[in-house]
Amino acid sequence: MxxxxxxxxxxxxxxxxxxxxxxxxxxxxxTNSLTQIAIDRFNEDHKVLWRGTAQxxxxxxxxxxxxxxxxxxxxxxxxxxxxxxxxxxxxxxxxEKVDEIEHFDEAEGLIEKATSNAINVVIVPxxxxxxxxxxxxxxxxxxxxxxxVNRRDVANPFSFFTDEGGxxxxxxxxxxxPFYKLVAEDTPPLLAQLRKQxxxxxxxxxxxxxxxxxxxxxxxxTIAYMSNAKVQKDIHTEVDQSxxxxxxxxxxxxxPKDRAxxxxxxxxxxxxxxxxxxxxxMSWEANIPDLLDQEKKVQVENRDQIPKSMLSKIQKExxxxxxxxxxxxxxxxxxxxxxVEGLPNSKAxxxxxxxx
Numbered sequence: 031m032x033x034x035x036x037x038x039x040x041x042x043x044x045x046x047x048x049x050x051x052x053x054x055x056x057x058x059x060x061t062n063s064l065t066q067i068a069i070d071r072f073n074e075d076h077k078v079l080w081r082g083t084a085q086x087x088x089x090x091x092x093x094x095x096x097x098x099x100x101x102x103x104x105x106x107x108x109x110x111x112x113x114x115x116x117x118x119x120x121x122x123x124x125x126e127k128v129d130e131i132e133h134f135d136e137a138e139g140l141i142e143k144a145t146s147n148a149i150n151v152v153i154v155p156x157x158x159x160x161x162x163x164x165x166x167x168x169x170x171x172x173x174x175x176x177x178x179v180n181r182r183d184v185a186n187p188f189s190f191f192t193d194e195g196g197x198x199x200x201x202x203x204x205x206x207x208p209f210y211k212l213v214a215e216d217t218p219p220l221l222a223q224l225r226k227q228x229x230x231x232x233x234x235x236x237x238x239x240x241x242x243x244x245x246x247x248x249x250x251x252t253i254a255y256m257s258n259a260k261v262q263k264d265i266h267t268e269v270d271q272s273x274x275x276x277x278x279x280x281x282x283x284x285x286p287k288d289r290a291x292x293x294x295x296x297x298x299x300x301x302x303x304x305x306x307x308x309x310x311x312m313s314w315e316a317n318i319p320d321l322l323d324q325e326k327k328v329q330v331e332n333r334d335q336i337p338k339s340m341l342s343k344i345q346k347e348x349x350x351x352x353x354x355x356x357x358x359x360x361x362x363x364x365x366x367x368x369x370v371e372g373l374p375n376s377k378a379x380x381x382x383x384x385x386x
Contacts, residue, residue, distance in 0.1 A: 054256030
């Protein structure tokens, strides 16, 4: 088994899906390499889903003669696209540039209707908003991941690509309520099913410190270290940091010691309607529902129906089940469990937390 081949260059469908983190600072070629890998998966008859952002780097697919279908969250009421140049900006009719634009209402419908004839670029609002809007953004993406895992068409591979993975799954130190359940509880069981469900997931981040360690460590298959990425020496002792530092843009090292270079794909600036020294951008207006308030109301209603004498017992049972799941199913050590829960590192501390 060779991770660089089985997960990145020539995915082995006999092995199944995977989760690969691509780590490296800005400018090392993560997005360009992600683009090239996505094109490879598309040409290998994978359905491909790409997280779209306002920076619109997905337009690079069009520069590489790869068709694009844009999916807009149904809460997006209007959008605009433009090219910014030093002497001003030019509005772009996006419908003239991409194969198709369609709105989607729910994750299951999106995955069911995703096309195999184009890259499916999915745009979800809320990342730059307040807590309510960020909750919608993260929950929607985790719902999309759930729909990928639970889809009926599992015989055909599906690849999911996201740059800036920490936008969806921030590191443990940055994880605060109400996002804890989404990231630390709802996501791990889904990641555990990627291989069996033929989902190939590629997540880019500036560093593993930007990304929750459930993604890059506990359930990840490997890390592709790009130029000047910080090597996780506790798990990849065989990777030489000095050699990683000497990599060129687009090169990567994948443990144990395999090195690869992706042909640098054409970029957005190579499009004739964009050009060098110009930037293609998007913006949108959205009426984002308050899912957080809705869930709080349901939790309060459910809680009020439980006799107080039973509540503490139920809470304890839930904690016990959660600790057992992390320990047995996710094969986490006690130190990793305490890190997830923000507790001092000891088995006794876990016992005290469960009984609190």
